[in-house]
Amino acid sequence: MADHPMTDDAVLHGALREKLVRAKEQWAREGRLLTGETSTPQAQRLPPGQRLVQDFPVLDLGVQPEVKPERWRLRVEGLVEEKVALDWDAFQSLPQQEWVNDIHCVTAWSRYDNRWKGVAARDILMLARPKPEARFVVFHSYDGYTTNVPLEVFAAEEAMVAHTWNGAPLDRVHGGPARIVIPRYYFWKSAKWVTRIELLAEDRPGFWEVRGYHNNADPWLEERYA
Template structure:
């Protein structure tokens, strides 16, 4: 990150015990039911339970990002790298989407209403090169995750700045977070600041700690080496 990004204040510290506990879940295959489901027929993926609230989950560090300091870079294997400030981001075509959240910790929340910029809008501007196959996300707290470019390019993928008609709170990833509703929600990083298109996959924070690289909830792809 450049000097401007370095000025973003961070509060808290990484909760190492939490990280260790979730790694242990992966080693033990905790929460797995061994079932699969059909998303065209079954709205709730296997092993999930519905909640009405929206649990706050993070690594223990929350960046405090004023909108005037927020920046988004889309770079890597693209013809036209993007660097957007808040005003440029909000000047892009805006979209609204309603979808469900499925967290790997076994909760799901239906009918979340988001406002933001479609990922496809950003990709159209950046023009991915033919060699681009994967996407790596980096957040202001240092968190990383990865998805295939084809997943990020889907119509429902969004960079959201609002939820239920109000700006995203800091706790839930504001001012901007990624929303990729077809995958477990750790693939939808909070506080996003960098999107890099790659020719080869680059596993992120949880993917190198035992969590599944594809993360399809209906296939119950919670962990990479589950029993």
């Protein structure tokens, strides 16, 4: 696969795997992996249809941006009182939080007890001060990927922009130097290689949401597909 520049800040390694995207669209049409069961986090730790893994599988669209920390930028824009533009040093100077939580991938694997370090979403939102009409968030990644959540989901406890996983800087293959982590929902909502957070009044489905995946993505309700 070829390496080619995307912007002055990132280099893209690889190319979009169209065949993979089409296959996952077919999964959505067929309802692959659905068990028809539902539960709650209080009733069972492992959501319906999931299996535990010990490793950390790598899933992406075939493109892995390489962004050196000194070139990384995070912007918070849209319906905010104060636009935010953070470089790596400014990001690291914000209050740092650590959480241990589980992650659940829509492809049916789950991994327990992941230790993340980064900046709480609430602290980032506090800098930007969302306008009253802001109700949704779209995450934009260096590879062009997008995904959407309600603002209240991003503002929830344990939602964060993480730079460290299990005591080490986040690898590029897992979204380094920084990614979104929203552990309560299927992990495609936790955008890798995040560079822009956009606040909106109306919902705007992202890459997988317009390709048949569920807009909410609650693992205990098995919201894999629309």
